[in-house]
Amino acid sequence: MLYLASGDARRQGMNIYMVGGVVRDLLIGKRVLDLDIVVEGDAIILVRKLASDLGLPFRRHHSFGTATIYFRGHKIDFATARTEHYLNWGDLPKVEPSTLSRDLFRRDFTINAMAISLNEKNYGELIDLYNGLSDLRKGLVRVLHEKSFLEDPTRIFRAIRFERRFSFKIEETTMSLLRQAISNNILRTVNPHRIRNEICLILKEDKPLKYIRRINRLVGFGFMDRGMKIGNFHYRLFKRIDNALQLYYNDFFLHREVCNYVVYLTALLIRLSPKKLFALAEIFGFRKGERVIIFSVKKNINRIKRLNRKDIRPSSIYKILAPLSFESIIFFYAYYPHSYLRNNISYFFHNLAGVSLKIKGRDLKKMGLEPESVYGRVLEKLLWLKLDKGLETRVQELSEAEKIFRELTRQKVR
Ligand code: ATP
Numbered sequence: 001m002l003y004l005a006s007g008d009a010r011r012q013g014m015n016i017y018m019v020g021g022v023v024r025d026l027l028i029g030k031r032v033l034d035l036d037i038v039v040e041g042d043a044i045i046l047v048r049k050l051a052s053d054l055g056l057p058f059r060r061h062h063s064f065g066t067a068t069i070y071f072r073g074h075k076i077d078f079a080t081a082r083t084e085h086y087l088n089w090g091d092l093p094k095v096e097p098s099t100l101s102r103d104l105f106r107r108d109f110t111i112n113a114m115a116i117s118l119n120e121k122n123y124g125e126l127i128d129l130y131n132g133l134s135d136l137r138k139g140l141v142r143v144l145h146e147k148s149f150l151e152d153p154t155r156i157f158r159a160i161r162f163e164r165r166f167s168f169k170i171e172e173t174t175m176s177l178l179r180q181a182i183s184n185n186i187l188r189t190v191n192p193h194r195i196r197n198e199i200c201l202i203l204k205e206d207k208p209l210k211y212i213r214r215i216n217r218l219v220g221f222g223f224m225d226r227g228m229k230i231g232n233f234h235y236r237l238f239k240r241i242d243n244a245l246q247l248y249y250n251d252f253f254l255h256r257e258v259c260n261y262v263v264y265l266t267a268l269l270i271r272l273s274p275k276k277l278f279a280l281a282e283i284f285g286f287r288k289g290e291r292v293i294i295f296s297v298k299k300n301i302n303r304i305k306r307l308n309r310k311d312i313r314p315s316s317i318y319k320i321l322a323p324l325s326f327e328s329i330i331f332f333y334a335y336y337p338h339s340y341l342r343n344n345i346s347y348f349f350h351n352l353a354g355v356s357l358k359i360k361g362r363d364l365k366k367m368g369l370e371p372e373s374v375y376g377r378v379l380e381k382l383l384w385l386k387l388d389k390g391l392e393t394r395v396q397e398l399s400e401a402e403k404i405f406r407e408l409t410r411q412k413v414r
Helices: 002-011 021-027 043-056 100-105 132-138 156-163 172-183 192-203 208-217 232-252 258-269 274-284 289-300 303-307 314-319 326-335 339-352 361-366 372-389 396-411
Strands: 016-020 035-040 058-060 066-071 075-081 082-085 094-097 114-117
Touching: 002 016, 002 043, 016 021, 016 100, 021 035, 021 114, 021 132, 035 100, 035 314, 043 075, 058 082, 058 114, 066 114, 066 258, 066 289, 082 100, 156 172, 156 192, 156 208, 156 326, 172 314, 192 208, 192 258, 192 274, 208 232, 232 258, 232 326, 232 339, 258 289, 289 303, 289 326, 303 314, 303 339, 314 339, 326 339, 361 396, 372 396
Parallel strands: 035 075
Antiparallel strands: 016 035, 016 114, 058 066, 066 075, 082 094
16 A cells, blocks of 8 residues: 555655654654655646545545545545744644655654655665654653644643653653743643643553653643642552552453543542632533543542442442443442442442343233333333342243332323
C-alpha cells in the first residue's frame, strides 16, 4: 500500500513521507497500527487516486487538506504539508500549504518531528532536521523553538505525557520555558475543550497516576478550578482504581469494555461540589457519556453504602447497581474499601449483571393477562424473584409471572 502511494505520488509530482509519532514509535521498536502521512502537494488529490487504485473508500476531513483511508484494519491519515501562523497565543493557528521541513518545524517536540521518506529515490530514509534521533537516544523531550508553549499551551500536557510514558526527561531549556509559560498563566489562553482532550489522553495512558502527580507538581490543578487541590487522597484512589480495573478485566469481565479513563476522571473530580462539577463539565466540554458517569457517581455516592451489609438480598444488590454504568460501579469498588460492599459488587458482576428473563411481555399477552399496562412492573418483580430464588425454566417464569400479575391487579382493584 505504501509502495502504491509512493508511485501515485511520483506520478502526480508530489513528495510523500511518514511523519510524527509513528516515526518515533518505529525507531523505538514499538508496534504501530495507524500511520500519519504528509504530502508535499494536495493530499486530497493523492488520496482520491490511491483509494480508487485500492478500491477502498476514503474520508475527507474538515480540517485543511486531510483525509483518511482505512486499510486492513489500519487507519492511514494523509495531510498536505503545512505551515501554521499563530495570531493570538493559545488560539488555533492559520494554516497554509508548505514544505516538509516547515511542517516538521510546527510540531511539538523534536522526537515527534522526524519523517521517513516514502519517495522512490530515497525510500525508507530517515529525515531528521531537528535532531530528534539524538534526543530519542538521550531520552529528552525538547521543543523546537522558544515560543512553542506560548503558541500552543496544550503542549505542556503533551510534554508531561511523553516524558512519563517513555520515562524520559524534559530537556532543561524546555523545562524552563514550560515553567515560564505556567507562571505567565498561559493555560488561561487556551480553549478549555482542548485542555479536556489532553487530560483525557493522559487518563487513557496505562496507570495514569504518575502523570497526574507530575502535572500536580509542575502545574497544579488550578487550571480546572481555582480551588481544586489534588493530593494523597486522589493518589490512593488512583492506585485503587488501577487494581479495580485489573480485577474487572481479569475476574469480572462480562465482555463489556469499559472506559477506564472516565473512572480516573471521576476520581480527579470527586471532591468538587455538584454545582462546580456541572460548571466544569460545561466549560471543559465533557462528553455526554463522561457527564452521565460522573454525575451518577456523585448522586449515588451515599446510597452505595447500603451495599456494605452481609445479609443483603441479591435483588437488593441488583436494584442498587443495575441502573449504574459499569464505570460507576468500578469507581465505587475502588472508592469504598469495605469488604462487604466489595463482595456484593463482586457478586453482582459474577452472578447478577448478566441475568435476564426468558419470557417477555408478549408471553403474558398470549396467556390472556389484561391490562398490558402492568406488564413492565410484573417483569421487573419477576426478575427480582429470579435473582433471589433462582427460577430456572420458562415454565417456572410463566407460572410466577401469573401469580405476580394476579397480586398486582388485585391490589389495583382494591
Ligand atoms: P500518541 O503516541 O499518543 O498517539 P502522537 O505523537 O502520535 O502520540 P498525536 O496526537 O497522534 O501524537 O499527533 C501526531 C503528531 O502530530 C505528533 O507526533 C506531533 O508531531 C504532531 N502534533 C500533535 N499535537 C501537536 C501539538 N499540539 N503541537 C504540535 N504538534 C503536534
